[in-house]
Amino acid sequence: MSIFVMPKLGADMSEGKLIAWRRSVGDAVTRGEIIADVETDKADIEVEVFTSGVIEKLLVHPGEMVPIGTPMAIIHEEGKPLEAVVMKESPPPEQPAQPSPVVTAPVQTTRAVERLRISPAAKNLAKEIGIDPASVTGTGPGGRITREDIERAAKAKAPAAETITDRQADKQSRMRQAIAAAMARSKREIPHYYLSTSIDMSHAMTWLAEENLRRPVEDRLLYGVLLIKAVALALREAPELNSLWSDGKVVQQSAIHVGVAISLRGGGLIAPALHNTDQQSLDQLMKNFLDLVRRARAGTLRGSEVSDPTITVTSLGEMGVETVFGIIYPPQTAIVGFGKVAQRPWVVEGQVVARPVMQASLSADHRVTDGHKGGLFLATVDRLLQKPESL
Amino acid sequence: MTRDEIKSAVLRALGEIAPEADPSGIDPQVNFRDQIDIDSVDFLNFIIGLHKRLDIDIAEADYPQLATLDGCVEYLAAKAQRPAK
Numbered sequence: 001m002s003i004f005v006m007p008k009l010g011a012d013m014s015e016g017k018l019i020a021w022r023r024s025v026g027d028a029v030t031r032g033e034i035i036a037d038v039e040t041d042k043a044d045i046e047v048e049v050f051t052s053g054v055i056e057k058l059l060v061h062p063g064e065m066v067p068i069g070t071p072m073a074i075i076h077e078e079g080k081p082l083e084a085v086v087m088k089e090s091p092p093p094e095q096p097a098q099p100s101p102v103v104t105a106p107v108q109t110t111r112a113v114e115r116l117r118i119s120p121a122a123k124n125l126a127k128e129i130g131i132d133p134a135s136v137t138g139t140g141p142g143g144r145i146t147r148e149d150i151e152r153a154a155k156a157k158a159p160a161a162e163t164i165t166d167r168q169a170d171k172q173s174r175m176r177q178a179i180a181a182a183m184a185r186s187k188r189e190i191p192h193y194y195l196s197t198s199i200d201m202s203h204a205m206t207w208l209a210e211e212n213l214r215r216p217v218e219d220r221l222l223y224g225v226l227l228i229k230a231v232a233l234a235l236r237e238a239p240e241l242n243s244l245w246s247d248g249k250v251v252q253q254s255a256i257h258v259g260v261a262i263s264l265r266g267g268g269l270i271a272p273a274l275h276n277t278d279q280q281s282l283d284q285l286m287k288n289f290l291d292l293v294r295r296a297r298a299g300t301l302r303g304s305e306v307s308d309p310t311i312t313v314t315s316l317g318e319m320g321v322e323t324v325f326g327i328i329y330p331p332q333t334a335i336v337g338f339g340k341v342a343q344r345p346w347v348v349e350g351q352v353v354a355r356p357v358m359q360a361s362l363s364a365d366h367r368v369t370d371g372h373k374g375g376l377f378l379a380t381v382d383r384l385l386q387k388p389e390s391l
Numbered sequence: 392m393t394r395d396e397i398k399s400a401v402l403r404a405l406g407e408i409a410p411e412a413d414p415s416g417i418d419p420q421v422n423f424r425d426q427i428d429i430d431s432v433d434f435l436n437f438i439i440g441l442h443k444r445l446d447i448d449i450a451e452a453d454y455p456q457l458a459t460l461d462g463c464v465e466y467l468a469a470k471a472q473r474p475a476k
Binding site (some may be wrong): 213218266317 | 409442
C-alpha cells in the first residue's frame with residue numbers, strides 16, 4: 001500500500017490545488033500514469049503516480065488547496081496485503097513529502113468523488129474560461145457535457161468578462177509571486193559566479209540551413225535545439241554542473257534533464273525538463289521541444305517535467321539580447337544562457353572575417369563548482385557546436 | 392486562390408499561434424514580430440500552419456519574405472500560381 005501525496009512541483013511551491021482526479025476509486029493505475037490535475041501558482045500540472053496498483057481511497061476533493069506532502073490518495077499495490085491505513089490529518093507546510101504513512105489518527109471517510117462526463121474539448125474550454133464543469137448540466141449523449149454546454153454556462157454567468165479578467169490578473173500576480181520567491185531565494189542563498197564566451201556559429205548555422213533545405217517544413221530544426229543538445233552532451237564531461245543542492249549538500253544527478261525556459265503568453269515563464277536530453281536525437285528533441293512549448297502555454301505540463309530539471313537553458317537572442325546573466329533556479333546549481341547570433345568581426349588565420357557569433361554564458365553555484373570547471377564546460381559547448389553533425 | 396483568400400488563411404494561421412492578436416489591428420506592412428509577441432517556435436508553427444492550409448512549400452531561406460502580412464500575401468500568391476511539383 002502506498003500513499004499518493006501532493007507533490008512538490010518546483011522549489012517555489014508550498015501548496016497546490018486539486019483541480020480534478022483522472023481516476024476513481026477501484027481504478028488500476030500504473031507507474032507514470034497521470035492521476036490528477038493540480039493547480040500551482042505557476043501553472044496547471046498533470047501529475048503522475050509513482051507506484052502501480054489500485055486506487056483504494058481518494059482523500060482530497062477537487063477544489064481543495066493542500067500543502068505539499070499531504071496524503072491525497074491511497075493506492076493498494078498489487079501483490080501486497082491490505083493494511084489498515086491511518087494517517088495524519090494534514091501535515092504542516094514545513095514538513096514536505098513523507099512517502100511513508102505516519103500512523104496517528106483514524107482515516108477520514110472519503111466522499112465519493114464522482115467522475116464528470118465531459119468531452120476533453122469542453123473540459124479545456126471550461127478550464128480556460130473559469131467555469132466549474134460540475135455546475136453545468138450536460139446535454140450530450142448520456143448527459144455528457146459538451147463545448148456548447150460550457151459556452152452556454154459562460155454566457156449565463158453574467159459578468160463573465162470581468163471574472164475572466166480577474167482570474168487572469170490573479171494568475172498573473174501569483175505567477176509573479178512564485179518567480180519572486182524562487183529568485184529571491186536564489187540570490188539570497190546561492191553564491192553565483194558568471195562566465196561568458198563567444199562562439200563562432202558558422203558551422204552550426206550552415207549545417208542547419210543545409211539540413212533544413214532537405215526537410216519538409218514539419219521536420220525542420222530550430223538552432224535552439226542544437227544549443228540544448230550541446231549543453232546536455234557537455235554535461236556528460238562536466239557532471240558536477242548537473243547537480244542539485246539539497247539540505248545543505250550537493251547531490252550530483254546521474255540523469256541529465258535540461259530545463260528550457262519558456263516565456264508564457266501574457267507574461268511569466270516556466271522552465272520544464274526535456275527528460276534524458278543527452279540521449280535524444282536532434283529530431284526527437286525538436287519534436288519534444290515543440291510539444292513542451294505547446295503544453296507549457298496550454299497549461300498541460302506533467303509533474304515530472306516541472307520538478308525534474310537538473311539545469312536550465314535560457315535563450316534570449318531572439319529579443320536581441322547579446323549576453324544573458326542568468327539567475328539559478330534552486331535547487332539547481334547552474335543556468336546556461338545564450339544571446340543572439342549576429343554577424344561579427346572574427347579573426348581566422350590572421351584575417352578579419354565576418355562570422356555569425358553568439359555569446360554563451362554560465363551562471364553557476366560557487367558552493368558546487370569553480371570557475372575552472374565552468375570554463376571547461378563552456379569550452380566543451382563551443383567545441384560540440386563546431387561539429388553540429390555529431391550532435 | 393484569390394489574394395483575399397490567402398490573406399484570410401494567413402490571418403487564421405496567425406490567430407492560431409497568437410490568439411490574443413486582433414487581426415484587424417495588424418499593420419500589413421510592419422513586421423509581425425514588432426506587433427505581436429511571437430518567437431521562433433511560434434513562427435515555425437505559423438509556417439507549418441500556412442503549409443497545411445495552402446499546401447504550399449515554403450523554403451526556410453524564404454522566411455524573411457513572410458515577416459509581414461503584405462509579404463505573406465505577395466509570396467504565397469506568387470507560389471500558388473505555380474503549384475509545387
